[in-house]
Amino acid sequence: MSTRASEPNVSKPTPSKLPSNRGLREIITPHRSYRRLPVTSTGALTTIPAVIVVEIAVILCAQKALDLMSWFASLVAANEHIATRPFPDPFLFVTTRPMTFAMRHSDWIELCAVIVICVLAVLALSIWTKIAAPVRFFINLNLLLIAGAALYLLLVGRLGYDSAAFSTLMLRTALFTWLIMPIFVGLFASLFPFTLWQRLLFIVITVAYDVPLSIVRYALFVAILGKTSSIAMTDLYLVFGPLLDAIPIICFFSLFLVQVARSLEERRAVWGWL
Numbered sequence: 001m002s003t004r005a006s007e008p009n010v011s012k013p014t015p016s017k018l019p020s021n022r023g024l025r026e027i028i029t030p031h032r033s034y035r036r037l038p039v040t041s042t043g044a045l046t047t048i049p050a051v052i053v054v055e056i057a058v059i060l061c062a063q064k065a066l067d068l069m070s071w072f073a074s075l076v077a078a079n080e081h082i083a084t085r086p087f088p089d090p091f092l093f094v095t096t097r098p099m100t101f102a103m104r105h106s107d108w109i110e111l112c113a114v115i116v117i118c119v120l121a122v123l124a125l126s127i128w129t130k131i132a133a134p135v136r137f138f139i140n141l142n143l144l145l146i147a148g149a150a151l152y153l154l155l156v157g158r159l160g161y162d163s164a165a166f167s168t169l170m171l172r173t174a175l176f177t178w179l180i181m182p183i184f185v186g187l188f189a190s191l192f193p194f195t196l197w198q199r200l201l202f203i204v205i206t207v208a209y210d211v212p213l214s215i216v217r218y219a220l221f222v223a224i225l226g227k228t229s230s231i232a233m234t235d236l237y238l239v240f241g242p243l244l245d246a247i248p249i250i251c252f253f254s255l256f257l258v259q260v261a262r263s264l265e266e267r268r269a270v271w272g273w274l
Contacts, residue, residue, distance in 0.1 A: 050196065054204055055182050065178070069171065069174065070097040070099065072218075075219075085099055085101075087100070091171075092175070100164040101225070103225050103226055104228060106150075115154070145238060146234075146235050159230050159234070161233075162230075178207060178214075181206060182203050184249075209252070
């Protein structure tokens, strides 16, 4: 007779069948972290008319805007007693009017002083970390560009471009920016469920803001370079030139996204769910 205690007849639990074949849509309860905005062809179809309308307006008003850009720069230069001489420059479908303007000449003593001061300032900002890192990086970028331009002037004697070439570059860049910005902004707007009027307003506001920005910036560049020298020319164009045009786009885009987020908060059918 077996001395082994009789074991209770306990049935082994059968492994529960995982609902892996039911799909993620049935397993995961809809939650805010799982939702996404579906990209449809409707966004592109409603964005194309807005882009075309703004492009036509830019083409029709480009010549007047460029003339105003040159006139305002000449006015600011005259008030600062900077001698200027405009000249016509046919480009694409417009005729720009860039100018040559007088700039100070920097001798080798001034160039060496600028290089030493910029290098010392970069070293100080790299060691002293009390200032926020983005601010220090931005200041160092400007100092390095100014020091590089001063070093090039010290070794070569002149930059590869003069005031006329810089003025021509600024006007042509402004025209290209006004023409490309509606397409660039329209691509962003097509990815979000804006209405047709929201898309049109977003593109119009961005372009309309960039036109006076280009006019005022060009006049300030002429005034700064006329009072200083060509040392700051590279820094002004690379840091505060076309790169600065992206800031209004980001600002207006953020404002529109806030409004769209509020309107979509209760419209659950618009969202795509994982």
